[in-house]
Amino acid sequence: MADTPEHGDEHRQHETHDTVARSGVSRRGLIIGGGAAVAATALGGVLSGGPASAATLGGRPVAYTKARTNEANRDLLLINGKIHTMDDRASVVDAVRIQGNRIVAVGHDAQQAGGQAERIDLQGRTVVPGLIESHTHFISLANRPGHHVAQWELASNVTEVLAFLAARRPSVPEGEFITAMGAGTPNMFAERRLPTLAEIDAVINDRPVFLYQGGGGPARVNTLGKQFFESVSNPTVTVAEDGSLTGANANAALYHLRIRQTFEDKKRSALDAMAFSAQVGITTVLDQVLPPPNAWVGGIFNPALLEPQPNHALFNLNHYRMYDAWLALHGEGRAFLRLQINFLHNQGNIPELGGLENQLPELKERLRNQFPNFGDDMVRTYGIGEWGAPFAAPSNPTGHAVWLEAQRLIARAGWRNENAQAGSPGNAANIEVVVAAYEQMEAEFGIKHLRWGLQHADHATPEQLARLRALGCGVSTSGFRWLNGQPRADGLPVGPLFPQLVDSGIPLGMHEDGVHIAPHNPWFALHYATTGLNVAGQQINPGQQISRQQALHMYTRGNAWYLGREDELGSIEKGKLADLIVLDKDYFTVSEAAMRTVRPIMTIINGEIVHDTGALGRRGR
Ligand SMILES: [Zn+2]
Numbered sequence: 001m002a003d004t005p006e007h008g009d010e011h012r013q014h015e016t017h018d019t020v021a022r023s024g025v026s027r028r029g030l031i032i033g034g035g036a037a038v039a040a041t042a043l044g045g046v047l048s049g050g051p052a053s054a055a056t057l058g059g060r061p062v063a064y065t066k067a068r069t070n071e072a073n074r075d076l077l078l079i080n081g082k083i084h085t086m087d088d089r090a091s092v093v094d095a096v097r098i099q100g101n102r103i104v105a106v107g108h109d110a111q112q113a114g115g116q117a118e119r120i121d122l123q124g125r126t127v128v129p130g131l132i133e134s135h136t137h138f139i140s141l142a143n144r145p146g147h148h149v150a151q152w153e154l155a156s157n158v159t160e161v162l163a164f165l166a167a168r169r170p171s172v173p174e175g176e177f178i179t180a181m182g183a184g185t186p187n188m189f190a191e192r193r194l195p196t197l198a199e200i201d202a203v204i205n206d207r208p209v210f211l212y213q214g215g216g217g218p219a220r221v222n223t224l225g226k227q228f229f230e231s232v233s234n235p236t237v238t239v240a241e242d243g244s245l246t247g248a249n250a251n252a253a254l255y256h257l258r259i260r261q262t263f264e265d266k267k268r269s270a271l272d273a274m275a276f277s278a279q280v281g282i283t284t285v286l287d288q289v290l291p292p293p294n295a296w297v298g299g300i301f302n303p304a305l306l307e308p309q310p311n312h313a314l315f316n317l318n319h320y321r322m323y324d325a326w327l328a329l330h331g332e333g334r335a336f337l338r339l340q341i342n343f344l345h346n347q348g349n350i351p352e353l354g355g356l357e358n359q360l361p362e363l364k365e366r367l368r369n370q371f372p373n374f375g376d377d378m379v380r381t382y383g384i385g386e387w388g389a390p391f392a393a394p395s396n397p398t399g400h401a402v403w404l405e406a407q408r409l410i411a412r413a414g415w416r417n418e419n420a421q422a423g424s425p426g427n428a429a430n431i432e433v434v435v436a437a438y439e440q441m442e443a444e445f446g447i448k449h450l451r452w453g454l455q456h457a458d459h460a461t462p463e464q465l466a467r468l469r470a471l472g473c474g475v476s477t478s479g480f481r482w483l484n485g486q487p488r489a490d491g492l493p494v495g496p497l498f499p500q501l502v503d504s505g506i507p508l509g510m511h512e513d514g515v516h517i518a519p520h521n522p523w524f525a526l527h528y529a530t531t532g533l534n535v536a537g538q539q540i541n542p543g544q545q546i547s548r549q550q551a552l553h554m555y556t557r558g559n560a561w562y563l564g565r566e567d568e569l570g571s572i573e574k575g576k577l578a579d580l581i582v583l584d585k586d587y588f589t590v591s592e593a594a595m596r597t598v599r600p601i602m603t604i605i606n607g608e609i610v611h612d613t614g615a616l617g618r619r620g621r
Pocket of ligand 1: 288
């Protein structure tokens with residue numbers, strides 16, 4: 001795409017909506033592609049080269065068309081709540097009315113409006129907008145092999161892990177794996193380790209179980225799992241007596257599960273991932289892809305290397321095909337979490353390709369063949385993120401030249417762009433490189449209208465933040481240091497420096513960066529931003545706390561801006577899309593110790609109740 005600056009984000013987005021209105025197709029019925037081939041090209045780029053099988057279902061092409069039919073009939077009136085709207089006045093109201101997928105009235109107006117609504121008595125519960133995650137690798141969760149137990153990230157010790165696994169057991173057919181993967185490190189659990197083979201056997205001895213921690217293992221199995229992995233070959237897998245798989249064995253085991261996954265299995269995992277997200281209150285995710293497998297050997301692209309390999313870690317997936325199951329569910333009207341897709345490109349300098357003019361082949365194809373900001377209310381593409389090329393400082397001249405060229409290509413194409421830099425206490429040099437490059441791109445091409453972003457930005461200086469703000473940029477900062485952050489010997493805060501980020505006035509969101517180095521659950525991050533306490537209860541971010549209102553603002557209004565959707569998401573206001581969560585505890589007054597355990601008892605996405613613990617006593621569903 002050789003876009004001129006006036007073809008920016010906002011313009012394109014409005015264009016999409018106008019087209020929908022004119023065609024008379026509901027937003028949910030928007031056709032993303034005319035057929036599998038078109039959609040595969042649009043979403044995968046021409047380099048995919050993969051087999052068509054991934055985009056077909058039982059020999060039938062998957063039409064990426066939304067076809068939900070019941071939305072017009074839905075009419076909900078929620079009353080007697082403490083509804084924190086997160087509007088500009090921080091209004092708290094007691095009622096909200098939803099028609100179809102939109103909020104049509106709040107407060108007194110909601111009670112007055114007519115219509116046959118299902119009334120839900122909130123019984124004084126706290127309600128907040130659906131939380132938005134502005135930096136996650138969520139699609140990895142949606143592709144997990146086995147009957148995946150994402151809930152294990154909510155466990156604080158081995159006993160709770162075992163309870164979550166056991167709870168899944170009744171729905172798992174004989175011979176099929178129960179799995180739990182990703183989400184962080186052993187620090188998640190009080191024992192700082194995974195359950196042993198004997199401990200897992202004690203709760204599940206009639207289904208194979210496979211646990212795999214963080215983005216690269218280690219892993220652990222029960223007896224049936226051990227028997228399975230000891231029966232496979234190409235490659236063989238070695239399991240220790242205590243059920244642990246270390247070194248290359250963890251990824252080799254993952255490989256054997258991945259190559260046995262069917263498309264239906266992936267659809268089940270995608271639905272499980274959506275359900276888990278609703279369970280913890282995240283209603284929209286901005287997916288940042290994954291560092292894709294290296295499929296370029298000697299400067300030549302080999303698509304076969306994108307498919308599962310024994311050395312692929314959990315965070316390696318075919319970045320052209322990993323959305324297929326979700327898109328198929330979307331086509332069937334069954335996807336219920338909002339998904340926004342960035343495109344990460346991970347090509348640095350490839351010597352065999354020669355000079356700079358020949359570098360970055362994948363990014364160039366992406367910018368030529370992909371539609372940005374394209375889709376509907378539930379699934380849409382966005383920009384380049386969390387990076388367009390691996391960051392390299394000027395001290396690495398070759399790598400830096402490629403990185404800077406990537407910024408130039410993205411700016412010239414008129415795309416939104418992101419980079420990820422956290423800095424460290426007293427050192428924001430790499431952030432400075434990014435800010436200076438963005439200023440250069442503004443001078444060369446004009447990027448102010450494109451909402452470029454900086455991820456993490458923990459130690460960005462007020463001066464750098466002011467310059468970013470002047471460039472129309474936004475920041476998504478991190479909440480994940482609660483898990484692996486340690487108190488520094490010099491007493492300095494590990495970051496993020498939340499108060500100066502807030503005070504800068506820059507559009508500011510927050511993320512967990514799940515689902516490999518950190519969990520998906522946003523309440524961990526909200527707890528960290530407001531307390532500075534790590535998982536062990538140590539203060540690691542002294543003097544850098546913000547209020548609960550400010551932290552929630554980042555996860556709602558701030559992230560809505562970061563996703564380019566502040567007009568339709570992030571607050572409970574008339575005309576916005578109906579995403580909200582009813583909480584089991586009052587986030588604003590609950591004790592610090594209990595804040596990490598806040599959960600929704602009901603989650604509504606796009607006007608639909610997608611999670612309901614039954615605490616409100618609703619019947620007939
Ligand atoms: Zn990330």
